[in-house]
Amino acid sequence: MASLQAYQSHGISYYRIVESFRKNGRPSIRVVAHLGRVDDILKLYQQQQSPVRISSVSAGAVSALHRLSREFDLAGRIDRSIAPEGGVQVRDGLTVGASLVAAMIARACAPRSKRAFADWAKTTYLPELMGFTATDLTSQHFWDQMNEVPVDRLAAIEQGLVREVVRVEQLQLKALAYDTTNFYTHIASTNTRPKLPQRGHNKQGRHDLRQMGLALVVDQDTQLPLTHELYEGARSDMKTFAAFLKPVRRRLRELTGEPEQLTMVFDAGASSKDNLAGLRNYVTALRPSNHRALLEEASAGLAPVPLSTGAEVRAWRGQRVIAGERREVVVVFSPKLHEGQMRGLAQSMARSCRELEEMGLRPRTSLEAAKRKLNRIRGRQYLRSLLCYQVDQDEQGSVRVRVWSDWLEYRRLAERYFGLRILITDRAEWSTAQIIEAYRGQSAAESSFRDLKDPRMLSTRPQFHWTDQKLHVHAFMCVTAYLLVTLLHRRAARQAGYRGNSRRLLAELAEIRCCRLIEVTGRKGRPRVRWQIEEIDQTRSAMAQALGALPEIT
Structure with missing residues (x-):
């Protein structure tokens, strides 16, 4: 049976709950709980009587990304880079780098x-x-920072x-995918x-807006963004590649000890003779x-x-002189x-046939108007x-139309043109399979753009900025955020065996929540606030610990 027992230590009275039992036939006691001094017991009683307000915020995703930014000292890098301009500006307790992070x-x-940032931040840790x-x-x-x-x-x-990132992750950079896209704006x-x-x-499809x-x-292997450039919306892909190539290739060569192993992969939009x-x-x-x-x-x-x-593909390989140089040429068929x-x-044929039926074989129009309409349909x-x-006109001036399809041309398109893609490279030592797989890896850049346009995650829009400087900084923040997310997803796959995509990963981490417990004692002063992580299943807990998604509660 449990009982309350008083005892002294160093002249101070303490209390504890004990219960008696027999050990080897002799009576003894065991301590159930130490209650401490009288003041401690009173405080414990008052805490139990105090009402508690409980609310929770999302903690997992922001904690994991914040840990990554601290690991690579992202805020510090930004602050040190702009310090020569006159010192680091601090606003509302944050440096410029911290605000950007x-x-x-x-x-x-x-x-x-940026106006909606505060409302979102209040729902997170x-x-x-x-x-x-x-x-x-x-x-x-944010505009000031x-x-x-x-x-x-x-x-x-x-x-x-x-x-x-390349050093810490021990990346072996080899095939690099280059691509371009555009983003519309609402700038007047x-x-x-x-x-x-x-x-x-x-x-x-927003041709009515500036972009x-x-x-x-x-x-290609990790889909990590290595470099980017924001440029004028009217510039063509070919001109962009020419202006982008030299400075970017120099920067990319500095990332690895074997620059000759780097291979740039890009699509036909940039492959002009001059480039x-x-x-x-x-x-x-x-x-x-x-x-x-x-x-x-x-x-x-x-x-x-x-x-x-x-897998197996059908391909042909040969050599041709391209842009004044003999290059390896691979023609690959894609079903x-x-x-x-x-x-x-x-x-297209069905649509044209409907228009031809509407026109009729004896249109009530002039010879020249009939030819113009036929050319428009074709x-x-x-x-x-x-x-x-063939368009004829009889003695009465009536127009007569005869239309047919070139069957041989249709067979040529179907058998010797459609489905064929021409690849070229100066990597003569590569196998045909390596060349095909390297080009197919160019889809990594296209996938990155899909993420950067995803309204649920990483989207570059909305971008309510109206100066070139702000637009450049905004694009930098978007691409850097994409780097953090991609790196987080890579670590989740390697350290926790995660198999979902990055969007699903962020959604699952966001479900890890922290409870805010506010004790209302009725006394003067600020109420006591305690934080506690909500219970999560064992699998998600292991992944969260590996990614640093569990905040350190003090």
Whole structure:
């Protein structure tokens, strides 16, 4: 039976709960709980009587990303880079680097405007991690902090960060994927101050808005972004590649001790004659429409090529003089591409046939008007050589139309053109399979752009900035946030065996929550606040510990 017992130690009275029992037939006691002094017992009683308010915030994702940023001293790198401009500016308790890191974490977890940052931050553990008050971080706070970052320092900050990531992760950089995209903005046409936003062909279909271009280089194996450049929205891919190539290749060579092992992989949009002249260590594609004779030869000699994945493709290999240099040429057949092109041709043919039926064989129009309409109908891709027509006019002036399709041309397209992709490289020592796999790895850059346009994670929009300097800093924060997320996903896969994508990883980590317990005693002064991590399952707990997603509760 339990009982309360008083005892003294060093002249101080303490209390404890004990219970009696017999040991070897002799009575003895065991201590159930030490209650301490009288004051301690009173305090314990008062705590039990005090009401407690409980709320919870998301902690896992922001803690993991914050830990990564601290591991690579991201805020410190930014602050040290801009310090020569007159010292590090501190606003609302945060340096410029810390403010940018907070914005990067927000961009990775929940893309939104700077004005909406405070509302989001209040629902997370980030203010406790970084030591700021959420309501203090207004849009003006971020604009003031971003304004302190010179554009010409961004490349050096990015280079230093990527170099450290390559060293810590022990990356073996070999094949690098290069690609470009654009992002539309809502900057008014009457605002002539920024030069980056310009009108051009928008890949998201918003041709009515001004846009900015983004060039990105990623490592094919890890999909980690290595370097980027923001440029004018009206600049073509070919001009962008030419301006981007020399400085970027120099920066990329500094990332590895074996620069000759680096191979740049890019698509046909940048492979002009001028860009390929003098270029070394690359894999790219050529436009099939400019090399029909080569496709005629290659289509008859396609042979099976086994890939490292166990799959098999049909390909042909040879050599040709490209841009004044003899290069290795690989023509590879893609059933998926062939199927898509055949389907697109069938849709174009069906649409043209409907228009021809509406026109009729005896249209009530002039001879020249009939020819113009027929040429417009044949203006779709491949139809100019596939659809043939003859227009006559009889003695009464009636127009008569005869239309037919070139069956031989259709067979040529289906058997010796569709589904074929031309690849070239100066890596003569590579096998055909290596060349094909290197080019297919270029999709890593395309995947990065899909993430950077994902409205649920990492999206570059919204970007409510109206000067070139702010737009450059905004793009830097978006790409750096993508680097942190990609690195976090890589570690989750390697250390915890995680198999989901990065979007799912962030969502699962965000479900790890911290409870805020506020004790209301009725006394003067601030109430006591305690934090406690909610219970999580064992599997998620192991992954969270590996990624540092469990905040240190003090």
